[in-house]
Amino acid sequence: MILPLVFYSCSGTETGDSTTADNEFTGAPGEVKLMTVDPGHFHASLVQKYSYDQVDSVAYVYAPEGSDGLERHLARIEQYNNREENPTNWVEEVYTGPDFFEKMIEERPGNVVVLAGNNAKKTSYIKQSVDAGLNVLSDKPMVIKPERFPMLREALEQAHENGILLYDIMTERFEITTILQRELSRYPDVFGELEKGTPEDPAITKESVHHFFKYVSGQPLIRPGWFFDVDQQGEAIVDVSTHLVDMILWETFPGQGIDTTDVNVVQADRWATQMTPDQFTKVTQMEPYPEYLEEDLDENNNLNVFANGSFVFTVNGVHGKVSVEWDYQAPEGAGDTHYSIMRGTKANLVIRQGEEQNYTPTLYVEPVNGSGGEQFEQALNSAIEEIAGEYSGVSLTPSDNGWQVVIPDEHRIGHEAHFAQVTEQYLDYLVEGEIPEWERKNMLTKYFITTQAYEKSR
Structure with a gap:
């Protein structure tokens, strides 16, 4: 079995609906649609190592052209689709181009952004996704420099105010x-x-x-x-x-x-x-x-x-x-x-x-x-x-x-x-319509601690 792929070129892609994503989740089959951005870290593919009834089998990927991370991501998804025991059935629809992130925001074919890649850009991706009304499931860390911490704080506060679910993947x-x-x-x-x-x-x-x-x-x-x-x-x-x-x-x-x-x-x-x-x-x-x-x-x-x-x-x-x-x-x-x-x-x-x-x-x-x-x-x-x-x-x-x-x-x-257990927890939170207060507070405090430690180490 060969992984079904659809590649879009930098031009000629139809513009999708730019209205705010519908965040009313009921647990119905296929209502969650993933959009993976620049999957430079293997954790992005581990989110899809298993299938979930609530998640549509069509997953959208937006990445730079010629990205090695994208090739390895797609190869791992194909491996999951082809394994003998409990195979998945993902269909990856891929857009590549220098404007990959802007194109994702413009087209928004899904309602959950998956981030696992270059951490220097991640805090900005999180904030822009939340600004666009998109839910975010992010690999750690959400921020790596103290000067970016206020941006993360603002994104977390804004997500809560607007009913958007921003969550990080805490597997341990x-x-x-x-x-x-x-x-x-x-x-x-x-x-x-x-x-x-x-x-x-x-x-x-x-x-x-x-x-x-x-x-x-x-x-x-x-x-x-x-x-x-x-x-x-x-x-x-x-x-x-x-x-x-x-x-x-x-x-x-x-x-x-x-x-x-x-x-x-x-x-x-x-x-x-x-x-x-x-x-x-x-x-x-x-x-x-x-x-x-x-x-x-x-x-x-x-x-x-x-x-x-x-x-x-x-x-x-x-x-x-x-x-x-x-x-x-x-x-x-x-x-x-x-x-x-x-x-x-x-x-x-x-x-x-x-x-x-x-x-x-x-x-x-x-x-x-x-x-x-x-x-x-x-x-x-x-x-x-x-x-x-x-x-x-x-x-x-x-x-x-x-x-x-x-x-x-x-x-x-x-x-x-x-990774599947964290994803399932996140899917439950989507149906509940919110992340518990203690989770939200500790998410912010956790990154406050790590960025403060970064400064103290110097």
Whole structure:
């Protein structure tokens, strides 16, 4: 089966209806129509890895002419259409030209704009889409420079006032160990109360290690050259850290909206990952370096990418720490890894994903301050039994410092599948007609934190 495509030239395209998009959604089949803008990041295709009854099978793509990102996007969609198990049936209608964004706004054949590409342009794309009355489902980050934060704030406020749904893709909330860490923190007889922590010993820590060279949907991931330009992709502090800040807000104060006045960045740092010319060519299929990366080269022609960062912030007095590192390639059998700890007065809830865990995220409950007696064990067993009512098969096994939470494979669906879960959540919000207040407040505060950390790191 060949992916059905319709290409429009720069001229001769019929002008579509320019009236405001109809935002009355009922959940009816095919009522949501996607318009993907300049899909330079593979996350754009992961939104379409699966089909949704509510989403029309015809998806519209607007991109620059000759875009490598567009070619790779269409190839992945074709792969999803052609797979043996659970194939999709997307039909991609493509417009290419220098005026691709303006043409999307003019034609507006759909009602949801999907953004996952060059982050330097994303905040402007978001604001212009909202101005045009279009809903937006955006990959993170929505903003990478502090001077653009007011534009994002205005877009979020305007979207809410006009009944437009602007939402970012926070996949890590759907990772099962994170879900269970959050759930167990809500049992006072197990977790106690969340510590306040200090800058040196935060109450909650989220650390992640990522890799430039990796596989997506079974194929080596080819990254665009601009991915390594922090002025276009963004530094770690404003990019991947978005997920970690989101999880800290989501776990420590579940269901509560956090205002920008409730947070403060205490300290921040940044450092570079070095890539050789051969490594750069392997991951981008580009040679030599593009001109915009020349200022980041050292005397040996190696590329220094400021893809690493960490910072400590407080939220309602609770200290949280975020740390992101990028290596070139993971060890054999490993992939991106995550570490997290939530410190309670009775127990710490710890996620580890190292060699000892076979690089699989694993959750531990580790009592503190002598609280691990028989009464504690009974409370923990009772909590796990209750949680297993929703997440079947979840159980406990003893570990060196307490207990390991045993999680059946059926709950470990993988990072790529989390994009479908976020999309389904967004579709639900479309039917409800609004994004919950706590979601909207935390979206703004999350980017306030990352852009403030960006400034503090300097």
